[in-house]
Amino acid sequence: MSGLQRPPPGGGSGRPGGGAQQMKLVLLGDQGVGKSSLALRFVRGDFREDQEATIGAAFLTQTVNVQGKNIKFDIWDTAGQERYHSLAPMYYRGAQAAIVVYDITSTHSFEQAHSWVKELQKETGPDVIIALAGNKVDMAAETRAVMKEEAEKYAMEHGLFHLETSAKTGYNVQNLFQTLAQEIIRNDYVVTQTRHRIVTTADLLGEQSYPRRRTCCS
Amino acid sequence: MAAQPQMLFEKDSVFIHINVNSHTSDKDAYIPGKVYLLHKEEGHFIEWKAEDVVSLDNHSDQDWAFIGSVGYKPDREAETGSTKIDLQKKYNISFDIFDLKSFKRSAPNHGWAYIIFILKDGTTYPALHFHTGGSKALLKELENFLHIKRSANDSRLFIIQDHDPDMLSKSFDELQLFSDSSGDLVSKFIKDPYTTTLGGFSKVTNFLRDVLMQPEVSVSRPREEVAELLQEDIPGMEISHQDEPGFEVVTKTRLPKRPDVSRATPLASEVWSKHMDTDGRIKDVDQIKEVIFRGGIDATIRIEVWKFLLGYYDWSSTYKSRTEERKRKVDDYFRMKLQWKTISLEQEKRFSLLRERKGLIEKDVTRTDRTHKFFEGEGNPNLQVLNDILMTYCMYNFDLGYVQGMSDLLSPILVVMENEVDAFWCFAGLMDRVYTNFEMDQKGMKLQLSQIHQLMQFVDTELCSYLESHESGNFYFCFRWLLILFKREFNFPDVQRLWEVLWTEKPCKNFHLLICLAILDSEKSTLIENKFGFTEILKHINDICFAINLDESLKKAEGIFEQLKQCKKTPSHVKEIIGLQVTPTRSIPKSSSMPNTFGREGSPRLDLPIHLRENNTSAPSSGSGTAVTTPEDSSIEILPENTEQSVTLVCN
């Protein structure tokens, strides 16, 4: 049995994984654009039409092998509605990568994506990799509202990498996460621990503006 | 590709129990499956796979083959299959045994053995029930690879010991308890625990926990210091009492023993009717509420009793007044429904706010409880009802609008009421209680999270400081529980039971916060001994939905309430939260038709008592109001003046 020789997988209590590099990734985007569906397609290879709306946040993990290296994704799937926007910083803080998702059948969701990108670029470090995913491309023929060229142009101008995906068919989903993993390896991030800001109850009770506020600690 | 995996263990008749959300009964559904221990190229894996479809009347013909195969990460891109199969696939389990952090076994007297596996990242799988034995054999097999230890605090919990010899020294280093600077902390702690910060304090207890749980490891650090620390009363973490103010946080007052409380049978139909006088007035409201608190409501009369609990009917109403009230409500509902129904497409183009809300609601309606009988299936007409009620609620409370989570609150109500108008008004009554959860500033949520913190600080200092030192002192992992009142944590019958219990407002205000404490108390050993941090805690808490025992939680929560009530040292801010300091000067408005569970000091009560609202809107509009079941409201000509009214609403 060689099993015992295998280095323990990463994760768990923020300890550095011996075998896999840990990568914190956050999914952001408007309500119903398909964040949870993308995450579930990636992690379980599954699509469920009746996937419930996310309340609070969900956390999933998946390990992928890229160029012989194991990358363990810690995926934070957030709730999309504007109302819950103020929770987002808790989840994107300390992330190495973010996928900003919009729905190609909704221009509003594309506009929302812009503001997410803006916020991320303002609030997080420059080495956070941001992907822009135009989801529900399976519906392109009937109801496309956001042109691919337009999104690509925007992505280029803002230094993002862009893909059109479908959580429903699985199109480009692996590709999306693989590319992020490759990017991480290329930049040779060594992730030693999950860093997320500690939000205390005092914070919560305090200023409303805190999502916009520059972080003071960590 | 990979070599054939080697089968080290296999056992059939291992079930996952799911509660099918049937709205008539809460029979368990068992998914039978097989458990394997496999040696694959990548490592050793425990897997569980569903065998067949049971008690979900099946068409499980095609599409099942790949489940049996081993490399079973489905790589099919295309969407196929019935939702039933999807539903089952959802439960399949596969994990590397080196990702295993701990597991929980059933109590010895439980009918058959079950095991709940918990991974390092907090993933918590549903219990695997070994109906024909085999759990021991599997664990024995596991012991060949893992060093398993029983928890000292919870005899059902087993922890996998880390093999990595570096691990322990690493955690020592991380703690740096005895390095120059923090050695200081320790001596400070011993000499003067009161000025040591709470953060430091929990570090110490973490350290001690490590030491206590790993006695076989040789510690190269000064034994005496450890020993000295061990002299302190560790389990209760009680530090000799001191009256100095301001250190309440560290000092743990020992609460009186938690009393055993019992639950009772639901309010039965006969009892309910006996409580009405000849005119239909409820004779002893408080007593009825007591019965409901103790056992819930029999499913057959829920449809009626909920209307009282949710302020649809006043407790002092009579048969006659209820008939009138209902008529008024029907009229009022359709008046508001027409307001949005009569907005033309052309108008809607210039009405972005309404358009937006319509979109939000549509999106959520299609994904609300679609596995429940009442809402399942393509084009289910009940989805339209759900949609219409939420749209009408937008008109009823335009300032609040639609916020995610509301559809979750409406769904169980609609299932009980089976009627659009009644469901709407009951939903509106529920929203009156919890609307602060949904306000833009999220004040209600924040307040409750901080109240849980304050309660926990007093009730369980150890767990509280553990959470604080693991980035979870904000209690955000309770967000979903609070926002939609545990709707996602229990199956439908349990949600209904829990809600009606909460609506009685017994035994105290904010009882739902004590339920949070009760559930966390049951998870305490798992969280602490697995050393879960922020992400693991959140994942674990998300995963235990449908695995929480409602009756136990209710009993425990009531027990905690009794403790707080009996304890002489319960601080006033804690008492305040659960309404123990009843100031006789505060007048309670009009029976309990409009309780404000989340009322907070210093802020105005924003909710209108229901009679006020009625007065506002009660000038009955035209329309006979006989159409109770969802009509097709295509006849838009009825109420021209009301369309005006909707415009006024918008201009506000």
Ligand SMILES: Nc1nc2c(ncn2[C@@H]2O[C@H](COP(=O)(O)OP(=O)(O)OP(=O)(O)O)[C@@H](O)[C@H]2O)c(=O)[nH]1
């Ligand atoms: N056709 C199609 N529908 C999709 C796709 N991805 C998601 N959906 C559907 O879109 C709806 C919303 O998907 P979710 O994954 O729940 O969206 P979300 O972004 O997580 O939404 P929130 O949790 O509310 O923020 C669901 O009804 C999905 O079935 C896709 O690629 N194609």
Ligand SMILES: [Mg+2]
């Ligand atoms: Mg989601």
